[in-house]
Amino acid sequence: xxxxxVQDYLKALYEMGGESEMIGTGAVAARLAxxxxxVTSMLQKLAxxxxxxxHYKKHRGARLTDEGLGKALEILRHHRLVELFLHETLGxxxxxxxxxxxxxxxxxxxELEDRIARQLGDPVVDPHGHPIPxxxxxxxxxxxxxxxxxxxxxxxxxxxxxxxDTEMLRYLGGLGLVLNxxxxxxxxxxxxxxxxxxxxxxxxxxxxxxxxxxxxHVMLDSATEMAAMPNHDNTNSDAGDSNA
Amino acid sequence: xxxxxVQDYLKALYEMGGESEMIGTGAVAARLAxxxxxVTSMLQKLAxxxxxxxHYKKHRGARLTDEGLGKALEILRHHRLVELFLHETLGxxxxxxxxxxxxxxxxxxxELEDRIARQLGDPVVDPHGHPIPxxxxxxxxxxxxxxxxxxxxxxxxxxxxxxxDTEMLRYLGGLGLVLNxxxxxxxxxxxxxxxxxxxxxxxxxxxxxxxxxxxxHVMLDSATEMAAMPNHDNTNSDAGDSNA
DNA sequence: CTCTGTTTTTAGCCTTGCCTAAATCATAAA
DNA sequence: TTTATGATTTAGGCAAGGCTAAAAACAGAG
Ligand SMILES: [Mn+2]
Ligand SMILES: [Mn+2]
Ligand SMILES: [Mn+2]
Ligand SMILES: [Mn+2]
Numbered sequence: 001x002x003x004x005x006v007q008d009y010l011k012a013l014y015e016m017g018g019e020s021e022m023i024g025t026g027a028v029a030a031r032l033a034x035x036x037x038x039v040t041s042m043l044q045k046l047a048x049x050x051x052x053x054x055h056y057k058k059h060r061g062a063r064l065t066d067e068g069l070g071k072a073l074e075i076l077r078h079h080r081l082v083e084l085f086l087h088e089t090l091g092x093x094x095x096x097x098x099x100x101x102x103x104x105x106x107x108x109x110x111e112l113e114d115r116i117a118r119q120l121g122d123p124v125v126d127p128h129g130h131p132i133p134x135x136x137x138x139x140x141x142x143x144x145x146x147x148x149x150x151x152x153x154x155x156x157x158x159x160x161x162x163x164x165d166t167e168m169l170r171y172l173g174g175l176g177l178v179l180n181x182x183x184x185x186x187x188x189x190x191x192x193x194x195x196x197x198x199x200x201x202x203x204x205x206x207x208x209x210x211x212x213x214x215x216x217h218v219m220l221d222s223a224t225e226m227a228a229m230p231n232h233d234n235t236n237s238d239a240g241d242s243n244a
Numbered sequence: 245x246x247x248x249x250v251q252d253y254l255k256a257l258y259e260m261g262g263e264s265e266m267i268g269t270g271a272v273a274a275r276l277a278x279x280x281x282x283v284t285s286m287l288q289k290l291a292x293x294x295x296x297x298x299h300y301k302k303h304r305g306a307r308l309t310d311e312g313l314g315k316a317l318e319i320l321r322h323h324r325l326v327e328l329f330l331h332e333t334l335g336x337x338x339x340x341x342x343x344x345x346x347x348x349x350x351x352x353x354x355e356l357e358d359r360i361a362r363q364l365g366d367p368v369v370d371p372h373g374h375p376i377p378x379x380x381x382x383x384x385x386x387x388x389x390x391x392x393x394x395x396x397x398x399x400x401x402x403x404x405x406x407x408x409d410t411e412m413l414r415y416l417g418g419l420g421l422v423l424n425x426x427x428x429x430x431x432x433x434x435x436x437x438x439x440x441x442x443x444x445x446x447x448x449x450x451x452x453x454x455x456x457x458x459x460x461h462v463m464l465d466s467a468t469e470m471a472a473m474p475n476h477d478n479t480n481s482d483a484g485d486s487n488a
Numbered sequence: 489c490t491c492t493g494t495t496t497t498t499a500g501c502c503t504t505g506c507c508t509a510a511a512t513c514a515t516a517a518a
Numbered sequence: 519t520t521t522a523t524g525a526t527t528t529a530g531g532c533a534a535g536g537c538t539a540a541a542a543a544c545a546g547a548g
Contacts, residue, residue, distance in 0.1 A: 005535065025496055038536055040497055045534095059496060059543060089333065090359045103351040109344055115334045249505060269526055282506055284527055289504095303513060303526055491548080498541070504534090511528070518521080 004106045007075050008032060009042055010053060013064050014072035022061040073133040078105040078113060080126035080133075083163070085116050087127040094127040094161075094179075095169035128169075129160030129179050129217070147208075147216040148195065152185045155200075160217035168212060175199070175206055177216070248350045251319050252276060253286055254297060257308050258316035266305040317377040322349040322357060324370035324377075327407070329360050331371040338371040338405075338422075339413035372413075373404030373423050373461070391452075391460040392439065396429045399444075404461035412456060419443070419450055421460070 002010075012031050017023040025043070029036040046068070047056035053068035064072055082101040086092040092100070108116075117123070117135070124140060125131055131140040144159045158181045161172060177183070182200035189195070194207040208216075246254075256275050261267040269287070273280040290312070291300035297312035308316055326345040330336040336344070352360075361367070361379070368384060369375055375384040388403045402425045405416060421427070426444035433439070438451040452460075 003534075026494095034535085035537060036496065037498080037538080042535080044497095086356075090356070090363060092355075092359070096355070100353055100356055103353075104348070107347040107351055109347075111336075111340070112330075112334070112344055115336070119334060247504075270524095278505085279507060280526060281508080281528080286505080288527095489548100492546090494544085494546100496541100496543070499539090500537105502535105502537075505532105507530100507532075509529085511526100513524100513526070515523085515525100516521100517523100518519100 002071060005042070006046065006053075007071070007106055009039075009046065010064065010068050010072040011075050011079075013054065013062060014069065014076065017063055019069055020063060022057075022063050024061040028062075070137045073137045073139060075105055076139075077133040077135070078108045080130055081113060081116050081120070081123070082108065083126045083128070084120055084123055084132075088120060093170075093173070094163075095166045095173065097127060098163045098166070125160075125179075126163075127179065128163040129158070130163065142219070144217045144219045146214055147183075147185075147197075147218050148210065148213045150185050150218055152187060155182065155184045155221045156218040157182055157221065158216060159219040162215040165215070168215065172212070172216070176201060176204070177206075182221075183218070246315060249286070250290065250297070251315070251350055253283075253290065254308065254312050254316040255319050255323075257298065257306060258313065258320065261307055263313055264307060266301075266307050268305040272306075314381045317381045317383060319349055320383075321377040321379070322352045324374055325357060325360050325364070325367070326352065327370045327372070328364055328367055328376075332364060337414075337417070338407075339410045339417065341371060342407045342410070369404075369423075370407075371423065372407040373402070374407065386463070388461045388463045390458055391427075391429075391441075391462050392454065392457045394429050394462055396431060399426065399428045399465045400462040401426055401465065402460060403463040406459040409459070412459065416456070416460070420445060420448075421450075426465075427462070 009028070009032070012028055013023055016027060016031065025036045025039045028043075029039045032039070043054060043056045043062045046053045047062065051067055052065050053071065054062040054064055056062040079101050082104045083097040086097045086100060087094060114135075123132060131142055133139050142159065147156075147158075150156055158177060158179055161169065161177075161179070163169070172178070176199050177197075184198050184200070186196040186198050186205055192210055194209055195213045196205055196207055197213075198205050253272065253276065256272055257267055260271060260275065269280045269283045272287075273283045276283070287298060287300045287306045290297045291306065295311055296309050297315065298306040298308055300306040323345050326348045327341040330341045330344060331338060358379075367376060375386055377383050386403065391402075394400055402421060402423055405413065405421075405423070407413070416422070420443050421441075428442050428444070430440040430442050430449055436454055438453055439457045440449055440451055441457075442449050
C-alpha cells in the first residue's frame with residue numbers, strides 16, 4: 001500500500017502536469033507545502049523502485065509513469081466520489097467538501113468506493129464539475145474553455161470551478177455562479193480589467209475580476225454535439241490548473 | 245492532533261479496561277499486534293506529557309486519565325457512528341463494517357461526525373449493539389448480561405455482539421441471531437458443553453459453543469423497566485470484552 | 489564565454505513509531 | 519528465603535518523511 005505521502009505526490013504531479021508534462025521540484029514543493037529538498041528525495045525514491053511511479057531527470061523535474069498515472073487517477077476517483085457523496089448524501093456545501101475529502105480519499109476501500117459510486121448512480125463529475133476518473137483508470141474528456149477565453153455574447157454554462165479555495169467557492173455560490181448556471185459575457189474591459197457576466201437565471205449582470213474568471217470553466221451550449229466530434233483543441237484532458 | 249497510533253492505544257486501553265482498570269503492557273501489545281517493548285515506550289510517552297493521557301506505573305500497567313478517557317470516547321463515537329452509517333446508508337452487512345470503520349474513525353471531522361449523527365437520527369447503538377458515546381463524552385449504560393450467564397427458560401433479546409470477528413458475525417447472522425432477536429436458553433450442557441438456544445423467530449433450537457456464547461450479550465425482556473432503576477450490578481458500563 | 493542569481497541537489501539531522509536482544513523486575517513455587 | 523519463570527523495561531537500531539544549510543547545476547544577462 002502506498003503511504004498517504006506518496007499518494008499526495010502522485011496526485012500533485014497529475015493535477016499540475018497531467019500525463020505528459022515535466023513538473024519542477026519547486027512547483028511540487030509549493031503545492032504540497034514542503035521544502036524542495038523533501039521533494040527531491042521523494043521523487044528519487046519514486047523513480048528508483050523496480051516498477052517506478054515517476055520518470056525523473058535530475059534538475060529537470062518529474063512526470064508520472066503509466067504505473068503512477070494509474071495510481072493518481074485511482075486516488076482522484078476516490079477524492080471526487082467522496083466530494084460528491086458528502087455533497088449529495090450529507091448536504092455539505094460545495095465549499096465544504098474539499099478538505100474533508102482530502103483526508104478520506106486515502107482510507108476508502110475498493111468496496112466502499114464501489115458502494116458510493118453505485119449509490120450516486122455512477123456519476124461523471126464532482127460538485128465542482130471535475131470529471132471523475134472511471135473505475136478502469138481513464139479520465140473522461142470534456143470540451144470546455146476558461147471563462148476568461150469565452151467570446152462576448154456567446155451563451156455558455158459553468159462546467160467547472162477550482163475546488164480548493166473555500167472563499168472563492170462561497171463567493172461564486174453567493175452570486176448564483178454555480179455548476180451548470182447559464183451565463184454569457186457582456187463585455188471584457190481592456191487593460192486586464194474586470195469581466196461583465198450576465199447570469200441568465202435572474203438576468204443580472206455581475207463584474208468579475210480576472211483572477212476569479214480564470215478559475216471558472218464553461219461549456220458552450222452547443223458542446224454536447226461537439227463532444228461527439230474529434231478533439232480539435234490541444235489542451236490535455238484535465239491538467240494544468242484544476243484542483244483535486 | 246493525536247496521531248493514529250496514539251488514538252489506537254487510547255481506544256485499546258478503554259476497550260480492555262474501561263475507566264478504571266489497570267491494563268498490562270503485554271495485553272495491549274497483543275491487541276494492537278505490536279511488541280511489548282513498543283507499548284512500554286508509548287505508555288511512557290503518553291504519561292509523560294504535561295496533560296497526561298494515561299496513568300502509568302512501571303511494571304504495573306496503565307489506565308486512562310480523564311483527559312485520555314475523553315479522547316478514547318471521542319474516537320469510539322466516530323467508530324460506531326461510522327459503522328452504523330456504513331450499515332444503514334450504504335448497505336454493508338454487520339460483518340463488513342468494522343475494518344473500514346477502523347480506518348475512517350481517524351479522519352472524521354467534527355462537522356462530518358455531526359452530519360452523520362443527525363442523518364441517522366442521533367442513534368444510541370451501532371450495528372453490533374455497542375452503545376455510542378454521546379457528543380459530550382459519556383458512555384450510555386445498558387443493563388445486559390452475557391448469553392452464557394442467562395438462566396434457562398428466561399426470554400431475552402440479543403443486545404450486543406463483539407464486532408471484530410467477521411467469521412463469527414457471519415455465522416451468527418446466518419442463524420438468525422441478529423441484533424434484537426428474541427431468544428431463550430433451553431439448556432446448558434454440563435462440563436463446558438454447548439448451549440441450546442431457542443430462536444423465537446422461527447422457533448428453531450440451535451446449539452452454540454461456549455466460545456461464541458460468551459461473545460453474545462442479551463437484555464432481559466423486562467430490561468426496559470430496569471433501565472430506569474439504580475444500577476445494582478458492578479460491571480462497568482462497556483469495558484471488559486467488547487470490541488470497538 | 490563568463491558572471492551571477494535562481495533552482496535543485498546533497499549532506500546531515502530530527503521525530504514518530506516500530507523492532508530485536510539484553511537486562512531487570514515481580515511473583516509464585518520450592 | 520531462595521530460585522525459577524514470565525512479564526516488563528532498557529538499549530540500540532531502522533525506515534519514513536520531514537527540515538536546514540551548504541554545494542552544485544542551470545539559465546539568462548552581459
Ligand atoms: Mn479505488
Ligand atoms: Mn472537486
Ligand atoms: Mn468527534
Ligand atoms: Mn461495533
